[in-house]
Amino acid sequence: MRIVITGGFGFLGRQVTGTLLRTRTFRGAPIDRLVLADRFVPSGAPEAADPLVETVRGDLTDRLDEVFAKPVDVLIHLAAAVSAECEADFDLGMRANLDTTRALLEAARAQSAAGGPVPRVVFSSSVAVYGSDPALPLPPVVSESTLPTPRSSYGIQKLVCEQLVADCTRRGFVDGRVARLMTVSVRPGKANAAASGFLSGIIREPLAGLPAVCPVRPDLRVALASPRRTVEGILRIAEAERGAGKGRLDGGLPVNLPALTVSVAEMLATLRRVAGDTVADLVTIAPDPDVEAIVGSWPSVFDNGRAAALGLEPDPDFASVVRDYIATEGPDAGL
Numbered sequence: 001m002r003i004v005i006t007g008g009f010g011f012l013g014r015q016v017t018g019t020l021l022r023t024r025t026f027r028g029a030p031i032d033r034l035v036l037a038d039r040f041v042p043s044g045a046p047e048a049a050d051p052l053v054e055t056v057r058g059d060l061t062d063r064l065d066e067v068f069a070k071p072v073d074v075l076i077h078l079a080a081a082v083s084a085e086c087e088a089d090f091d092l093g094m095r096a097n098l099d100t101t102r103a104l105l106e107a108a109r110a111q112s113a114a115g116g117p118v119p120r121v122v123f124s125s126s127v128a129v130y131g132s133d134p135a136l137p138l139p140p141v142v143s144e145s146t147l148p149t150p151r152s153s154y155g156i157q158k159l160v161c162e163q164l165v166a167d168c169t170r171r172g173f174v175d176g177r178v179a180r181l182m183t184v185s186v187r188p189g190k191a192n193a194a195a196s197g198f199l200s201g202i203i204r205e206p207l208a209g210l211p212a213v214c215p216v217r218p219d220l221r222v223a224l225a226s227p228r229r230t231v232e233g234i235l236r237i238a239e240a241e242r243g244a245g246k247g248r249l250d251g252g253l254p255v256n257l258p259a260l261t262v263s264v265a266e267m268l269a270t271l272r273r274v275a276g277d278t279v280a281d282l283v284t285i286a287p288d289p290d291v292e293a294i295v296g297s298w299p300s301v302f303d304n305g306r307a308a309a310l311g312l313e314p315d316p317d318f319a320s321v322v323r324d325y326i327a328t329e330g331p332d333a334g335l
Contacts, residue, residue, distance in 0.1 A: 001031050004072050006060060006104070007079030008036025009045060011187055012124070015231045016076060017047050024052065026074060027239045037067055038079065060100050064107045071111060076122045076238060077104060082194035083128060083294055086154040097157035105164055109173035121174040122238045123165045125254060127182050127223055128155035131297040143303035144253045151297035152195075166252055178254035179237045182225040183298075185267075186325040195294040199224065202264075203271055203322060206282040215288035216264055221300035223259035225314065226321045228328075233257040233312050246309055258314035259302040260321070270318045274326075 003026060007013040017036060024031055037056040041048060048055050056066045060079060079100065086093030101123070108119045131151030132138045139146060150156045162178050169176035187200040198215055199222060205212035225233070233255075240249040249255070272280035304314060315321050 001026055001029050001073045002033045002035065002070055003031055003074040003076065004035040004037060004067055005076045005078060006037045006100075007077075008055075009038040009041055009047075010078060011189065012184070012227075012230065012234070013038065013078050014047065015227055016078070016234060017053075019231055019235060021047065021050055021052065033070070035067065035072075037063060061103045064103060067104075068107050068111055071116045072108065072119045073117055074120045074122070074238065075104065075108060076124075076234065077101065078124045078234075080124070080158075081154075082192055082197075083126075083152055083154040084195040084197075084291075085193040086157060087152055087195070087290075087294065088193075090153055093153050093157050097154070098160055101161040102164060105168050105174065109168060112173055118172065119174050120238065121165060121168075121176045122234065123161060123176065123178045124234065125158045125162050125178050125180045126155065127180060127256070127259075127298050128152055128294075129159040129162065129180065130299045131155060132299075138299050141301050141303050142256075142299040144256055144306055146299075152294050162254055169252055175242075176252075177237050177240075177249060179234050180254050180256045181230060181233075182223045182257055182259045182302075183295075184227055184230050185224045186321060186329075187227065188325070188329040195291050196222075198291070199264075199267070199295075202268065202283050203325070206271060206279045207275060207326065209279075209282070211282045211284065214264060214268070214283055214285050215291040216295060217287055217292070218265035218268065218285060219263055220292070220296060221261060221263045222295065223261055223298070223300050223302060224318070224321070225257055225259060226324060228324060229312075229315055230257060233307065236310050236312055240310055247311055249310070253306070255306050255310065256302050256304070258304045258307045258312050259300075260315045260318065261301050262318050267318055270322055274319060274322050 035054045081096035112118045129148040133149045165176035168174045183196040185199045186203045191197045202212045
């Protein structure tokens, strides 16, 4: 079995890779090759030294011949430009998100058309496909049947890609699955360009003794998932059989990964309770209208029923998320 992970050296890519390298199986079958495709391969990355791993470095659209040099059984597509990047640079978002996804789907289609296996394609979408339009406000609880009305270029690009995956699946070109990710918190390492990055930064930086700025009002409610629950969700959706019944992927709808709903004020109160006043006082509230316009347009309360049918549950509370981060990463991880 040959599995390709795009964005393989990004945060989630490395988390998914680490899980697969520990088990060395997918749906009970041995993994013969794990291909990590990314623009950059960090020097000394331990994953790259594993004999199971092959790396493909560079722009994906220029490296498709390498990615598909041998049949691809599973493609986990995590590579993307993030929300604030796409809002600042429209062309970047269109190239990195829409054009790259379409190119991957075309390559997968060519493989199956040539008599090769129909690839199982797992697309990482986002809660950003939803947005509260004044003419069509979101319901109090959002589910997969809620009409997506994105309020950002990033959300639009993710939604278009979802539809491409759905149509390629309907046509039999790929076996597509869409996992809509909640905001992942707490991410280790340095901040990225995501509008939601502060939802990790206001925990991560203070724990490392560094100041942090919260760019939204404290009463803003958000939907979060820990790295552990996010990776679990991606792989569960990747491995699920299609069909009716618990543990199966019924129909072609995307799956919203389980969401923990919490306010920013509750996040900061949890930090104070877990780490103390000195740490919590390193956070400054300084609202940024541009950030709040993006993050504030996303829904915060989800019906987790479809994910629950696959055996997936949200984090129990934010305190467990913070304690898990400290236990697995250490308070100064990546800084």
